Amino acid sequence: LTAKEDEALQMLKNAIPELLAPSKGGEQEARERAWLSKECLLRYLRAHRWSVSSAKKGLAETLEWRRIYRPDMIPSEEVRVEGETGKTFPSGFDRVGRPIIYMRPRLENTKASDRQLRYVxxxxxxxxxxxxxxxxxxxLVIDYKGASMRQSPGLATCKSFLHILSHHYPERLGKAFVVDGPWYFFTLFRMLNPFMDPVTREKVWFVDLERQKNMSLEENASSEGSSSSSSASSPGDNNKYTSLLYHIDPVMLDEVMGGKIHMPFDHGPYWTQLLQETGGP
Structure with a gap:
């Protein structure tokens, strides 16, 4: 950290007592103090461009949201039905160690609701x-292959998720890959752009599985950061295309996306193992 950044961190640390829940002591205060780690404070400072007052306001809003929404305490039985088809689940890690969350709209099994959002x-x-x-x-690996417009999340759901991600999980998205995005996704993406932070937008990449077959890792590395026309499905846009294999080792990637893992989804054993490994409620 630079001297100014370290000073900002110390100022935010000093503000922790006034950010905590009004109740004195107890489990709630302990949980909030644990959440307000040095790493958490730095994420908010980076997201708010090192403005202490802005970062403090963001932390206060997130703490208020967490007290009501209790994201780390969502009962597994409340959202279990949302995971039965394997439409959204974490599995494996990318080449720099980030956990991968797969999203597969074609496996949608419920109607739009607050429970859908709570499951994510x-x-x-x-x-x-x-x-x-x-x-x-x-x-995030969002696999649109085989998904219909009816199965895909609508504008309201996407806006709600983006709001939660940007306001309450700042600096938590490493990269997002949209795989075989259909024409209606690009329309939705254009509608979401005004609500998307520019930093978040830069983390979104597109994957064409047919194009990926002919893309070597060396070619992908040389074109990283460049843009290419997104095809006739999305005229006028310049979206960045890449190969998933450049970012995720084949031994960590579903075979339908060019990886080496056969990933049949058996919800019962998977759910049990997920809760055991992550200590979920």
């Missing part, structure tokens, strides 16, 4: 619990 938050919290020391971000 539940899975995000499980992924955070899977992180090794030094890792702070997750990777």
């Amino acid at each position: 938050v539940f899975i995000l919290e499980r992924a955070l619990a899977m992180m090794s020391p030094g890792v702070e971000t997750v990777t």
Whole structure:
């Protein structure tokens, strides 16, 4: 940290007592003090461009949200039905150690509801619990292959998730890969752009599985950071295309996306193991 950044961190640390829940002591205060770690404070400072007052306001808003929403205490039985088809689940790690969360809209099994959103938050919290020391971000792989417009999340659901991610989990997204995005996704993406932080937008990459077959890792490395026309499905856009294999080792990637893992989803054993490994409620 620079001298100014370290000073900002110390100022935010000094503000912790006034950020805590009004109740004196107890389990709630202990949980909030544990959450307000040095790493957490730094994430909020980076997200708020090192403005102490802005970061403090963001922390206060998130703490208030956490007291009501209780994201780390969502009962597994409350959201269990949302996970039965394997539409959203964490599995494996990318090449820099980030937990991978797979999202597969074609396996949607419920109607839009608050429980759907709580399930995504539940899975995000499980992924955070899977992180090794030094890792702070997750990777999203959103597989649109075979998904219809009816099965895909709508604008309202996407906006709600983006709000939670940007306001209450700042600096937690490493990269997001949209696999075989259909034409209607690009329309939705354009509608979401005004609500998306520019930093978050830069973390979104697109994957065309047919194109990936002919893309070597060396070619992918040389084009990293460049943009290419996103195809006739999305005229006028310049979206960054990449190969998942450049970011995720084949032994950690589903075979349908070019990896080496055969991933049949058996919800019962998977759910039990997930809760055991992440200490979920």
